[in-house]
Amino acid sequence: MHPRPSPIAASLYTLRDMNVDVIVMHGPNGCCFRTGRLLEGDGVRVLTTAMAENDFILGAGDKLEETLIKAYEMFEPTLMGVVGTCASMIIGEDLKEAIANADLPCTVIPVESHGGSGEGDNTVGAIMVLDAAVEAGVIPRSEADRQIEMLEKATEIEKTRGMAQGRYIKPNFGDSKEAVAKEIVNALHDGKNVAFVLNAKKETSYLFADIFNFDYAQINPQNKPIIVANLDENIGLERIRGHAANIKKELPMEIDFITGGLDEYPITADKAYEFLKDKDLDMIVVFGVPHAFPIEKMDVESVAVTDGPRLVEPLRELGYTHVVAELDAHSKTLGTDEIVDSDFGMMIRSAIEWME
Known part of the structure; x- marks a missing residue:
């Protein structure tokens, strides 16, 4: 009943753990603003396609292609990530098509995450990154499977023993x-x-x-x-x-x-x-x-x-x-x-x- 971390944020952090150089978020410029800014402090360049109202109706594939090309020109990354958001994924934007059209000389990991991915568990966003990273040849299937097992167990712990138990829990700063x-x-x-x-x-x-x-x-x-x-x-x-x-x-x-x-x-x-x-x-x-x-x-x-x-x-x-x-x-x-x-x-x- 209270706010929880989103799959989008989990996708961003997991891409960071893979040492991506740049992440492009395909969505409005305010989506996951705090997470994106924090990751800049960890050496990851986080950009956005800044989707607006017209894009929600007409699509923004061209914007994504342009942003990918601009990102490569600015930073010359070896490894990039593209992360979907609620806005782009609900209207069915094709991240892989935009990546193919941009035809960049680097590896790009597409992650079709949004705030309601799965049941809204943040770990779903991390699992999406792992599966996409295997497909892109960044990590082996065995490592992805090991991490996915850990993430599924983490979700179980949060739902049975943590703050995702389905009831409102008032914040408390504990003992002295x-x-x-x-x-x-x-x-x-x-x-x-x-x-x-x-x-x-x-x-x-x-x-x-x-x-x-x-x-x-x-x-x-x-x-x-x-x-x-x-x-x-x-x-x-x-x-x-x-x-x-x-x-x-x-x-x-x-x-x-x-x-x-x-x-x-x-x-x-x-x-x-x-x-x-x-x-x-x-x-x-x-x-x-x-x-x-x-x-x-x-x-x-x-x-x-x-x-x-x-x-x-x-x-x-x-x-x-x-x-x-x-x-x-x-x-x-x-x-x-x-x-x-x-x-x-x-x-x-x-x-x-x-x-x-």
């Missing part, structure tokens, strides 16, 4: 970050067994990894927390593997168990649970996509850190003792290749200083 950070630091100081679980999605990991970006020896050198993370640098597209490698280089603490890749967050939470379930924990801190973790199976004090204010109440219902929300995870991490400060991470470091 200061109070929860002090509880974590005090638990480590007192020798309690604490686990940190990074179960993050792609580039947002640069923000969530900051939560365990501290020196535990400053708190209690005899009590290293257990670190579990989905930072396998051998899984996923080159861009996603690079994120994992960058973060692992920066972290001051050794990772005890790697659950999988940064695009496998729908299944890596279960792997984290299997690793931790017999560890006699006093506290567990799960961040990134914490609603994928089966916290209801653990009888332990728990902290969830999410980037969605509408996820705070569902996380409490799942059984988390404390829930805090980070804001603007996507906008803070676009264009970076290193860990960025998170509000909660900074609060943990502040709590360490107060303790000293």
Whole structure:
């Protein structure tokens, strides 16, 4: 009942993950405006055909051809994407025909997404990109199938445990970050067994990894927390593997168990649970996509850190003792290749200083 990310935005982000140089959106100039502007910060040039009222009636194939040619003249890309919108797809614009007529000396991936694609699930837009990328010879079928499986599982998690459950969820900014950070630091100081679980999605990991970006020896050198993370640098597209490698280089603490890749967050939470379930924990801190973790199976004090204010109440219902929300995870991490400060991470470091 409340607004959700659209398939169009998911298409744009997935093309970005494939390292496209330019994306042309075939639609009005205001469609997915914020996403397009954000992706400019990640090095992707996002253009629009700026469809107007007459185009909705008469069609705008010529506009798309002209924009494609102009885009190539301006940026000389190796890889481009063309993304449909509600306006162009509802009237049946033929993206492939326009691409063929433009006859550019580069690879172009056509994506016929719109706001109502499938059942409106944002992951449908990402799946469309993967299928189109296989057809264009950009990625192998096996990699597309693996990612599609992850996306379908992600949709299931959102519909059963997240904010796509079909009811209105009021935004909530969670518990006091200061109070929860002090509880974590005090638990480590007192020798309690604490686990940190990074179960993050792609580039947002640069923000969530900051939560365990501290020196535990400053708190209690005899009590290293257990670190579990989905930072396998051998899984996923080159861009996603690079994120994992960058973060692992920066972290001051050794990772005890790697659950999988940064695009496998729908299944890596279960792997984290299997690793931790017999560890006699006093506290567990799960961040990134914490609603994928089966916290209801653990009888332990728990902290969830999410980037969605509408996820705070569902996380409490799942059984988390404390829930805090980070804001603007996507906008803070676009264009970076290193860990960025998170509000909660900074609060943990502040709590360490107060303790000293």
